[in-house]
Amino acid sequence: MQAFEANFDGLVGLTHHYAGLSFGNEASTRNQLQPSNPRLAAKQGLLKMKALADMGYVQGVIPPHERPNLPLLRQLGFGGSDEQVLAQAAKHAPQLLSAASSASAMWVANAATVSPSADSADGRVHFTVANLNNKFHRAIEAPETADLLRAIFRHPQHFCVHDALPQVAQFGDEGAANHNRFGSDYGDAGVQLFIYGRDGQQQGATPARYPARQTREASEAVARLHQLDAQRTLFAQQNPAVIDQGVFHNDVIAVSNQQVLFCHQDAFVNQPQLLSDIAARVSSFQPIEVPRDKVSVTDAVNTYLFNSQLLQRADGGMLLVLPEESRQHTGVWRYLTELVESGGPIRELKVFDLRESMFNGGGPACLRLRVVLTETERQALNPAVLMNNRLFATLNDWVDRHYRDRLTQADLADPQLLREGRTALDELTKLLDLGSVYAFQR
Numbered sequence: 001m002q003a004f005e006a007n008f009d010g011l012v013g014l015t016h017h018y019a020g021l022s023f024g025n026e027a028s029t030r031n032q033l034q035p036s037n038p039r040l041a042a043k044q045g046l047l048k049m050k051a052l053a054d055m056g057y058v059q060g061v062i063p064p065h066e067r068p069n070l071p072l073l074r075q076l077g078f079g080g081s082d083e084q085v086l087a088q089a090a091k092h093a094p095q096l097l098s099a100a101s102s103a104s105a106m107w108v109a110n111a112a113t114v115s116p117s118a119d120s121a122d123g124r125v126h127f128t129v130a131n132l133n134n135k136f137h138r139a140i141e142a143p144e145t146a147d148l149l150r151a152i153f154r155h156p157q158h159f160c161v162h163d164a165l166p167q168v169a170q171f172g173d174e175g176a177a178n179h180n181r182f183g184s185d186y187g188d189a190g191v192q193l194f195i196y197g198r199d200g201q202q203q204g205a206t207p208a209r210y211p212a213r214q215t216r217e218a219s220e221a222v223a224r225l226h227q228l229d230a231q232r233t234l235f236a237q238q239n240p241a242v243i244d245q246g247v248f249h250n251d252v253i254a255v256s257n258q259q260v261l262f263c264h265q266d267a268f269v270n271q272p273q274l275l276s277d278i279a280a281r282v283s284s285f286q287p288i289e290v291p292r293d294k295v296s297v298t299d300a301v302n303t304y305l306f307n308s309q310l311l312q313r314a315d316g317g318m319l320l321v322l323p324e325e326s327r328q329h330t331g332v333w334r335y336l337t338e339l340v341e342s343g344g345p346i347r348e349l350k351v352f353d354l355r356e357s358m359f360n361g362g363g364p365a366c367l368r369l370r371v372v373l374t375e376t377e378r379q380a381l382n383p384a385v386l387m388n389n390r391l392f393a394t395l396n397d398w399v400d401r402h403y404r405d406r407l408t409q410a411d412l413a414d415p416q417l418l419r420e421g422r423t424a425l426d427e428l429t430k431l432l433d434l435g436s437v438y439a440f441q442r
């Protein structure tokens with residue numbers, strides 16, 4: 001069956017701010033309490049989506065979540081009117097208000113793990129919503145993510161959206177950021193590689209300083225839910241030493257497309273064995289391992305060169321979509337330029353300014369969820385979320401009318417911000433034909 005890879009990017013929400021909520025994600029910690037610019041953040045994301053759509057890639061949008069999350073603050077004991085809930089939370093627990101207001105759902109590589117229909121026994125595209133159990137502000141995303149994915153991939157004959165795994169550390173699951181799929185044509189059965197940071201039973205090596213968010217048990221459960229062929233499914237551990245250097249998701253140190261794995265030399269535990277296991281299953285497998293003497297793990301974390309999108313071009317070559325930070329770094333840019341000139345599969349570099357997202361540790365790959373689709377499946381999804389000239393203009397105008405260009409933690413208590421968010425999201429559900437998907441609409 002003919003198929004292609006579509007990308008769905010998270011649209012940055014109105015409350016995008018820097019709260020230092022993600023221990024182990026060094027950008028998040030470093031930029032805590034810096035003022036943010038939600039309007040710029042949303043527009044930077046839209047520009048990337050539009051550029052990819054213009055190049056001929058199928059590109060969709062995943063809407064932001066309802067924030068601040070008032071029902072959550074009420075669940076935590078803040079009561080009274082909406083205004084009183086915000087005021088009390090701001091006074092007594094500003095970090096909880098930040099968590100309940102985080103726009104972190106923008107990083108949709110952590111929304112779900114996706115398996116294409118060619119790999120699943122029942123011939124459907126499977127999604128398992130990530131429970132994001134390691135961080136409170138992210139764990140609250142799961143139910144809303146499920147609702148949004150069902151409002152986009154809404155035909156149960158073609159799509160199956162599984163709820164998140166149980167919300168306990170043993171099943172910590174961070175979605176597609178720890179998942180790769182290899183193969184030749186997208187429509188042929190592929191080989192899926194699940195990468196975990198630790199064994200949920202605390203066996204084997206673990207990082208010493210920072211948390212390992214993904215467990216092996218979670219990856220195994222997702223593979224079962226997606227009805228994958230065990231012969232075509234691999235599980236591997238991320239190197240705990242690089243987690244301790246700030247590689248909190250595997251997509252900070254590796255990216256793949258079809259036969260190519262572009263990764264750092266220190267990405268995985270027992271890397272030579274893993275590469276030979278993949279080679280045994282994927283014909284013409286082409287690993288590109290970046291040696292530490294060319295790019296250190298620290299430089300990889302600071303520039304996010306692996307948090308890139310590796311896209312297929314019509315001529316058979318591949319394009320690497322990178323954040324501006326990798327161009328700014330002389331050594332990293334020199335390596336990438338040499339890579340393109342080396343005659344290998346990566347033939348082109350394209351750079352985007354995603355600074356607002358990068359300041360919270362999210363690069364080009366974090367902002368997108370890859371979904372391999374057949375043409376029939378593409379026609380079955382909600383067409384209103386697909387990027388084109390008109391949607392780009394509509395969403396830019398929507399952002400201009402509703403988003404602030406400066407936000408700090410203190411602003412989160414402003415009841416006007418809550419109203420602005422509800423007005424904007426109410427309008428968005430109509431623009432994207434989502435139905436009454438948000439709690440405040442029900």
Ligand SMILES: NCCC[C@H](NC(=O)CCC(=O)O)C(=O)O
Nearest residue numbers: 018019020021022025028107366
């Ligand atoms: N894939 C990229 C995810 C980045 C995300 N950052 C955050 O949630 C930072 C939020 C803050 O600190 O305000 C995370 O660490 O999960």
